[in-house]
Amino acid sequence: MEVMDKWVAEFLIRSQHNPTVSPTHLLSALRFGDSDDCVTLKVSSVLRDLYDSLLRGSVDEGTLDLLEILEKLQRSVITESHKSAYCWTAAECTLRFMWPLDPLDGLFTDALERIWTKRIGSLKESGSGLVSDELVKWETDLKKAVEDPEMYQRIRESNIRYTAISFLNQLLKEQWGLLGSSSLEAVAQRRFRNRKGENNVEGDGVRSREGLNGVDERTGRMESDNIDNSNENGDNRDVEGVGCLEDDGIDKVNEQLAAEEEGTMGSQEQEHESSLDKGDKMAARELKDYLLEIQRQIDPPSTRQVQEPNNAFDHSVNVTPQPSRVNRTGTSGQDHIETPDNASEKGSSSQGTWSGRVRPRLSSPVPLNVSPLKKINSTVRRPKKFWTPEEVEALRAGVKEYGKAWKDIKNANPAVLAERTEVDLKDKWRNLVR
DNA sequence: TTAGGGTTACTC
């Protein structure tokens, strides 16, 4: 599994401003396995589902499912907010079936059987930490309410939903806090700290850069800039938030960073902050490409653009880049397939290009030619695609927030506007204001 | 990157 897939999946799942992400579909499209190494990503997915449910105002038995999944994913001791959220959500799920005056006339008894006898009964049998004293008390009261009209009426008129939502919100806040920064954010933060550190060590660029290659003493985690060294040491398995990297995954990251460094090494006299901006922009471009691809993977087939015939990327296969690489940096102007072997050769030739340090020079990542907006043949006009109400709404909101900065508008809502260029946005706005 | 004019495809 490609490390970038996981980073971007995590980024998308945690981007709560993106209303179109379905964590379940996303993880399914990216074909994540069931290995325990991906727990963080899966926990993020469950939390995102919970968050979306709350946004929709849904507190139902699907919420109970999510809370149970969350318990199974987490290895640590279950928190009090988790227990309370489950308890009050279960009560709310039952309360909604207390609509008839006589409990025996409605679905209340069915809900009791389904939720409390079967579902929570199974939890008790498995020794689940979700079974709290509070939950047991609720079970007693609800079952008593079947025979006790006064109890039934009192529960029926209580505002359980508010309490359930409060605990769910508390749980979400707590769990997002426990997860900490996403991998991309963590890398960006570390890079920023490192760049700042470089600025503080004037006239000793080599040493300061070497310093970047050490393992973070506080976290013990691999620094983004030390991946090449980690490879040499064989200690390359623990990247924050994505702990299930395979060797080729590390290599891909290595390529990204090597490519970035290649672009900045020749201008060491430049300000460090400007090189940081370059890295950020490169990451943003890569993110955009991956996002477009992921969006196409999770969209229903009926909503997809017809693939251009000469776009070689096959969407029916894994979204990860193919092992063969096309070198577009050659001076001959003619592309060729670069094998891992000749990539190694390039690596040996890069010695002395920066600080005299021996590091493999890996091929630049091949941009996935997957954007539906990329012109494959300049003589072919894109098929006409009418704007959806969601796209128009996103455009209106974007203009309201950013003005006529079409690129910013698109970047602010990449999922909805994935199939529109900045020029499309401008043209559509021109039509709208006519 | 954006603006503005032009082109194409479609409907009436």
Place this chain on the structure above:
DNA sequence: GAGTAACCCTAA
């Protein structure tokens, strides 16, 4: 043919 929406081209 006019009007419209989406797309394309090019200059700044």
